[in-house]
Amino acid sequence: MFAFFFFNDTATSEICTRSLVGSVRCVLETAPGVGKGTQAELLASKLNLPHVSTGAIFRSAISEGTDLGLKAKAFSDSGTLVPDELTTSLAIEAISTDKCPNGFILDGFPRNINQAQALQESLNIQNRNIDFVVCLTVPENELVSRMLNRGRVDDTEEVIRTRFKVYEELTSPVLDFYKNIMEIIQINGVGELNEISERIVNSLVK
Numbered sequence: 001m002f003a004f005f006f007f008n009d010t011a012t013s014e015i016c017t018r019s020l021v022g023s024v025r026c027v028l029e030t031a032p033g034v035g036k037g038t039q040a041e042l043l044a045s046k047l048n049l050p051h052v053s054t055g056a057i058f059r060s061a062i063s064e065g066t067d068l069g070l071k072a073k074a075f076s077d078s079g080t081l082v083p084d085e086l087t088t089s090l091a092i093e094a095i096s097t098d099k100c101p102n103g104f105i106l107d108g109f110p111r112n113i114n115q116a117q118a119l120q121e122s123l124n125i126q127n128r129n130i131d132f133v134v135c136l137t138v139p140e141n142e143l144v145s146r147m148l149n150r151g152r153v154d155d156t157e158e159v160i161r162t163r164f165k166v167y168e169e170l171t172s173p174v175l176d177f178y179k180n181i182m183e184i185i186q187i188n189g190v191g192e193l194n195e196i197s198e199r200i201v202n203s204l205v206k
């Protein structure tokens with residue numbers, strides 16, 4: 001099993017039980033620039049689970065020049081969503097029981113309601129669930145400067161503006177989708193990386 005052994009007091013019994021009986025499946029949903037990629041990576045490493053990032057899958061396909069990369073590039077470059085036909089089955093395959101028998105930290109998926117529904121249907125069929133949805137929050141004025149500072153090729157001001165618009169129109173309804181079926185864990189995303197990471201881990205053991 002994975003690294004929940006370091007939580008061994010009674011306050012954490014619920015998550016210990018869950019981890020022992022199966023898996024932890026966690027989705028990180030946030031506005032662009034909040035640092036979900038970094039936090040997802042840290043969380044995945046602390047819990048010894050695979051970090052599944054659709055953005056990272058697309059970036060590596062683009063840099064390798066694969067067929068998927070060629071198709072995804074224009075969308076990624078402009079900050080719009082890669083079409084669901086290219087994204088949904090890829091993400092669902094990446095978190096399959098074969099690849100993620102003990103769970104996963106899912107980062108950047110689902111990004112719209114169609115994807116959320118497709119994910120839910122696929123998990124239902126397999127008798128699996130999302131255990132946690134974590135939403136990191138950072139005041140808007142801090143976000144743009146964070147994104148401009150991280151130096152990614154798709155981080156120009158215009159692309160950043162597009163990503164915010166896409167987030168507001170298409171991705172933020174995903175939070176409402178989950179709010180209807182489970183509690184969303186809201187985490188303050190301002191502070192040092194490790195401090196934020198601890199907040200996330202602590203919130204999972206409540």
Ligand code: AMP
Pocket residue numbers: 037054055056058075076077079080081082083087107108109110111115163
């Ligand atoms: P990210 O690293 O999560 O910011 O993703 C980088 C880019 O990859 C996004 O701007 C989209 O073009 C694309 N992308 C990542 N995840 C998805 C998704 N779930 N649906 C559609 N496009 C995505």
